[in-house]
Amino acid sequence: MSNLENLVQRIIDEAKEKADLIIDEANRAKEEIIASKEQEAMENKKRIIERAKREADLARERIISGAELKVRNEKLLAKQKVLDRVFALAKERLRALEEDKYISYLKNVIKGLNLKGDEVLVVPEHMKETVKRQGIALKVSEDETVESGFLIKDKGVVLNYTFDSLVEHYRNEMETEIAQELFKE
16 A cells, blocks of 8 residues: 555646646736736726826816917907007097187088089087088078088088087098007007
């Protein structure tokens, strides 16, 4: 039996050796898998952090760009309000034009026009009598008035020289120049 015991012992020893080899190989494979997964996790972490940084940078740039755009728009709106006020003041000053300056303006414009003499002149109510005393060759309308400036009417044709319409007419031309003067930067 001692041969049998030796044989059994040898088989058991060989089996233990093989088991130890298999366990060692499994442990090495386990360590390689763990190391590989840790490396993969670190790479994923790095990619996620880089992507988050890029997204944060983009979000920051968008926020800054949006804020700059908002400031620019508010600045433009404020400038437009100032320009509107400038033109409103111009209209107010023209409406309050002194009689002698108004008459001078009226005569100069009429002198430059090719009129027949049967046209009707529409003036502000407070200027009617002053205009009539000037001996202008045009009839002054009794029933119509304008707020400022004057109109010349002739059979369905109206020449509009009201100060409001003249200011609005020249506003596009003058706005850039006035803005450059007001908002020198």
